[in-house]
Amino acid sequence: MFEEMLPGIFRIPVPLPGNPLKEINSYVLTSSDRNLIIDTGMNRPACIKVYEQAMKDLAIDLERTDFIATHLHADHQGLIPLFMKEGSRAYMGEADAAPMMEGTTAHARKMPMGNYAAMNGFPDDELKDAQENHPGFKYGPQAPIHYLFLKEGDVFNIGDYSLEAIATPGHTHGHMCLYDRKKKLFFSGDHVLGDITPNINAWSDDEDPLEEYITSLNRVAGLDIDLCLPGHRTVIKDIKKRIGELIEHHRVRANEVIDILTGQSITGYEVASRMTWDIVAKSWADFPVMQKWFATGEALAHLRYLVEKNLIQKEMKNNILFYSADGKNRL
Ligand SMILES: [Zn+2]
Numbered sequence: 001m002f003e004e005m006l007p008g009i010f011r012i013p014v015p016l017p018g019n020p021l022k023e024i025n026s027y028v029l030t031s032s033d034r035n036l037i038i039d040t041g042m043n044r045p046a047c048i049k050v051y052e053q054a055m056k057d058l059a060i061d062l063e064r065t066d067f068i069a070t071h072l073h074a075d076h077q078g079l080i081p082l083f084m085k086e087g088s089r090a091y092m093g094e095a096d097a098a099p100m101m102e103g104t105t106a107h108a109r110k111m112p113m114g115n116y117a118a119m120n121g122f123p124d125d126e127l128k129d130a131q132e133n134h135p136g137f138k139y140g141p142q143a144p145i146h147y148l149f150l151k152e153g154d155v156f157n158i159g160d161y162s163l164e165a166i167a168t169p170g171h172t173h174g175h176m177c178l179y180d181r182k183k184k185l186f187f188s189g190d191h192v193l194g195d196i197t198p199n200i201n202a203w204s205d206d207e208d209p210l211e212e213y214i215t216s217l218n219r220v221a222g223l224d225i226d227l228c229l230p231g232h233r234t235v236i237k238d239i240k241k242r243i244g245e246l247i248e249h250h251r252v253r254a255n256e257v258i259d260i261l262t263g264q265s266i267t268g269y270e271v272a273s274r275m276t277w278d279i280v281a282k283s284w285a286d287f288p289v290m291q292k293w294f295a296t297g298e299a300l301a302h303l304r305y306l307v308e309k310n311l312i313q314k315e316m317k318n319n320i321l322f323y324s325a326d327g328k329n330r331l
Contacts, residue, residue, distance in 0.1 A: 070189025096174030121267025170213025201297030262327030
């Protein structure tokens, strides 16, 4: 199954069963010379089946096909080792690609996140469960991928299209988008999505991903774009408007966090449990553990952002981080 979005650009909707994202958009650009695939699907049977069929239907010669993963999440790069051939090249931003290369283990990637979650009050039993069921580890690539590092300004010419790599850190630190300046066409990965809000997670005190994300959004708002092809759901016609909505969403969320913290000192996990979430569940206790994980990561991104802006305070007691606010200043 595929849909021709523009001449020579095909979208394969790859199903993500049981995942609120529903499906991922894999884009295939074809030409008489080489083909380029932007994002793939997870390494799981439902994705593989649809992907194999689409490659057949589109008559793609994989020996002449290169892959770009906009970022390291399993739904974007999980299938690359299964479909890349000897003649294929695979590209991803360096910050995302480096941990996926040969010599690093899933354990090495999991540990710092787990430690930071524990430090922020994520309970031990739930932490174990979340790490076992994390889609990034469960459905990620089956083998290390020899990535070439995608860099800001790299250009890929495929048929009539000329795609330039634009660094857009935030959703992940190495996230990259692709932009055809002449055709005003933009592949946004998970940087800008239409009817869902890209998840922004912080899993370390050394980063401020929400600040990075908002900076990247403002940067993309300055580009001349007529059509945006995102990593999930439908095309975006007015990307400037959507970017404005996303920035406003995070401002409102940050103020919600300040309100929650006003007059009390609590952990990041507790902040997440008190924020409002767009999930069908009676209470926080009924959230599936992975939703608790992503909600906590999102709460931590807002907490990091507000600490850096001096709008809230953070202190460590017995190896656990507590956050508080006087509520005098908001965003
Ligand atoms: Zn993602």
